[in-house]
Amino acid sequence: MITIKTKTCTNCGKRRRVKFFNKKSSSKDGVSSRCKDCLVTDYSVSYIKHKESLKEYNKEYYQSTKESRSVEGKAYREANREKVLEYHRNYDEVNRDRKNELNRNYYNKHKDEISLRTKMKRIQQKMLCSSVDAELVERVFNFTEEWEGIRDFVELWDKEKDSEEREAILEDLEEVIDELEIYDIVKVRCSFG
Numbered sequence: 001m002i003t004i005k006t007k008t009c010t011n012c013g014k015r016r017r018v019k020f021f022n023k024k025s026s027s028k029d030g031v032s033s034r035c036k037d038c039l040v041t042d043y044s045v046s047y048i049k050h051k052e053s054l055k056e057y058n059k060e061y062y063q064s065t066k067e068s069r070s071v072e073g074k075a076y077r078e079a080n081r082e083k084v085l086e087y088h089r090n091y092d093e094v095n096r097d098r099k100n101e102l103n104r105n106y107y108n109k110h111k112d113e114i115s116l117r118t119k120m121k122r123i124q125q126k127m128l129c130s131s132v133d134a135e136l137v138e139r140v141f142n143f144t145e146e147w148e149g150i151r152d153f154v155e156l157w158d159k160e161k162d163s164e165e166r167e168a169i170l171e172d173l174e175e176v177i178d179e180l181e182i183y184d185i186v187k188v189r190c191s192f193g
């Protein structure tokens with residue numbers, strides 16, 4: 001088969017590359033005899049010519065079928081109401097199981113993270129109730145997610161019964177937090193080049 005690269009439009013007479021012609025399987029060379037520009041112009045002209053009558057026709061058609069459509073629709077909806085309800089009931093049931101399973105999977109996958117976060121929340125609350133400076137508590141728990149060492153400190157504080165020891169742990173913690181905050185500032189600045 002010879003593939004043609006160009007073709008002359010029978011309408012405008014321009015010789016153009018075949019990509020400017022629509023594909024047409026019924027044509028001998030596989031493309032339309034008129035180029036796309038001519039087709040578009042043609043369509044536009046006939047569209048404008050018929051637009052008004054089309055609009056009128058659509059309006060008439062819409063009006064004439066309006067009543068039957070609403071009656072049919074109503075009957076259909078009524079006949080199918082039970083079906084639709086049944087569908088939703090089944091959907092909910094199937095998805096409840098699926099949702100539960102997804103939740104279970106999520107929990108199992110993130111069990112450690114979740115229990116860790118819950119634990120941190122509990123200790124945070126305990127610190128606040130033990131009158132540890134609220135600002136320090138906030139600063140500490142900014143770092144517990146990212147820094148395992150901070151979590152160790154926090155857990156140490158949680159287990160410690162002696163109040164003086166607890167104070168000492170907090171002092172150490174504050175020192176480390178001071179450093180981490182500086183480290184964070186440096187990190188941010190460097191990442192901005």
Ligand SMILES: [Zn+2]
Pocket residue numbers: 009010011012013014034035036037038
């Ligand atoms: Zn043309």
